[in-house]
Amino acid sequence: GQNIDQPTEMTATEGAIVQINCTYQTSGFNGLFWYQQHAGEAPTFLSYNVLDGLEEKGRFSSFLSRSKGYSYLLLKELQMKDSASYLCAVSDSNYQLIWGAGTKLIIKP
């Protein structure tokens, strides 16, 4: 079966750096997405990786290793507003999205 694993919850301190991991086993691979979702709101797109390596976008970076079935989202200079759930999703061989359950990130002052 297809599977995406992420930690359920993480805690970090304002101003620090946090890395949220995502491992996947899917039927084919056509890219990996990261979304941010604040409580009670819709997910919003953060990043897309289809080739191995690091994609940097401001304070957020996303890394992909296709051979390892592994990705991480790196958040730098954490702010209180970064408290949210972070969802990892993989596009499979049929371009259907397989979603992880999400990682709830708690930022403490």
Add this chain to the structure above:
Amino acid sequence: EAQVTQNPRYLITVTGKKLTVTCSQNMNHEYMSWYRQDPGLGLRQIYYSMNVEVTDKGDVPEGYKVSRKEKRNFPLILESPSPNQTSLYFCASPTKGQYLHQPQHFGDGTRLSIL
């Protein structure tokens, strides 16, 4: 501005009373989909549509129906709702053009409670 609009945002209803959640997008996109989100389970796709009059089951289609009579609208129908359909529902469409490789743009969500 690209928009996916869902209505209603909140609904409390009773078992067996038919309901429809509407979804419309102003991007003229072919692909639209419905998800439900439950704690600890993440987003699960209910149905998707690749174009007008073309719909397919997702991972959890039981108890739901959809229709795609025109490109902009993709309503979700619960003919006989049951308490296990209490959930947060999202409609989505790609941010641009075809669904391939494109991030999804989500509606604001519909919180549905079935008593």
